[in-house]
Amino acid sequence: MIWLTWRQFRAQALTGLALLAAAATVFLVTGLRMHHSYTAALAACAPLHACDGATPAARALGAQLSQLPRSYEPMLMLLQLLVIAVPAVIGIFWGAPLIGRELETGTHQLAWNQTVTRTRWLAVKLTVVGVAAVTTTAMLSWLLTWWAGPLDNLNGNLWAAMTFASRDIVPLGYAAFAFALGTTLGLLVRRTLPAMAITLAVFIAIQILVPTLIRPHLLPSTATTFPINQASASQFHDFRGTQTEFHFDLPTPRGAWLTSQPPVKNSAGQVVRIDSYPECFPDSQGDAPDLSQIGACLAKYDLHETVTYHPASHYWPLQWMETGIFIVLAGALVGTCFWWIRRRQN
Structure with a gap:
């Protein structure tokens, strides 16, 4: 079953790997340059005891540091959008077709008529593709968190909606949820395109509602x-x-x-x-x-x-709490998939 799942998922996996390699190249090339500029300016500030002092040299270094976020702001916005969009893309192109396409074309009957049980068939598919989805997102999130480190230190704000949603561990929860959501909708709707559209709509709604209605209230302010x-x-x-x-x-x-x-x-x-x-x-x-x-x-x-x-x-507690919420939601959706499969089997 693992080999069969890999053969069916191979095209998406290789495409994702190629895009991940391209993104990593961009992160590393531009990030190393930015980190060098940042550390060089800080090292030059050390003998002056500050980068905002009264001397012309200190003021020049302070201006150099303040210019860094402005220089990289357009790229930062694009890379944050990339990391936020990846879970949605995973849910749409990896999750929704995973079961939905087989039900739509009838190829699921080939596996269901073999000695492999339906629950094992579903478990292998969810495990192989789900691990790939979370791993891909984790690598991109780690790259962005490292890349944006100097900018985050200078800005002193990790709470903006796009910033919080694209850093550290929260994207992993989004990826697990989006993948489980797409898979569940494909299983229930039994049509790939409608499942993809609903997955996208739900994910966009979550990205709008969570920062305003849920995240601020997870901990007492x-x-x-x-x-x-x-x-x-x-x-x-x-x-x-x-x-x-x-x-x-x-x-x-x-x-x-x-x-x-x-x-x-x-x-x-x-x-x-x-x-x-x-x-x-x-x-x-x-x-x-x-x-x-x-x-x-x-x-x-x-x-x-x-x-x-x-x-x-509160930053890290909220990161863990929000990630945990979406992992629990993903688990509930996966449980729904197994319930549906067993119900159809009976």
């Missing part, structure tokens, strides 16, 4: 409330306002994931308006507002603003 006064306003980064509400950009720890920043409220918990405090918001004619001055003026009104975030220490 941290909330910090700032009183609006001169002392706290000196820590604020910016000010944004409309006719109905306003808020300050509040500070969060480095590497934190900002999940919520509601507008400024009063002591009763009601959102307040700018026009309620005209003396605190003079017309600056386009100049940047003096946040400390605004904070000092608003201090007597007992206003506050809350920022909610996940600290950097």
Whole structure:
């Protein structure tokens, strides 16, 4: 059965291997160049004790480091899209046809009429192709995580939806789920093209819903409330306002994931308006507002603003939790496949 499965899967496997080799070449050639630029700049910064110092040399090195993310940003976006798309491609082109095509063409009868049981036939197919799917995704995820290391260190943010979904171990969970989803749909729908289309639609929906509705709530977030006064306003980064509400950009720890920043409220918990405090918001004619001055003026009104975030220490727990969720879902789909096969056999 293993040899038969390999013969049926050989074309997809060789195509995937060729594409993986091409992607690895791109990762290595460009990544080695970027890592060299990054480490060389850091080494030059060491004698100066900083890359953002007052000397011209330190400022030049700081500018060189800050230019690195901008130089590689287009390629980073493309490579992240590649890693995120691979599980979907696996589900569409490896999962959906795995059983669906055999049921559609009737070739499954050749195996089912032999001495091999249906459950063993299904188990071998799922194991051979499933291991290949997860291994391929793991290699691409590892390559991207290594490649983007300098950029992630400089940006200090691993929480963006595309970044989190394309780094470390989460792509493995996506690959296992997408493959199991495609296989299950091919088995139930018994038509390859509809199964492929449904697999793609479900995977896209998951990539949209998980970062907004599920991931932020897997662990309790941290909330910090700032009183609006001169002392706290000196820590604020910016000010944004409309006719109905306003808020300050509040500070969060480095590497934190900002999940919520509601507008400024009063002591009763009601959102307040700018026009309620005209003396605190003079017309600056386009100049940047003096946040400390605004904070000092608003201090007597007992206003506050809350920022909610996940600290950097939540990154790996959330990676493991999200990966575990999709592995469990993949296991449930595989169990559905075996249930369906046994039901048909009986």
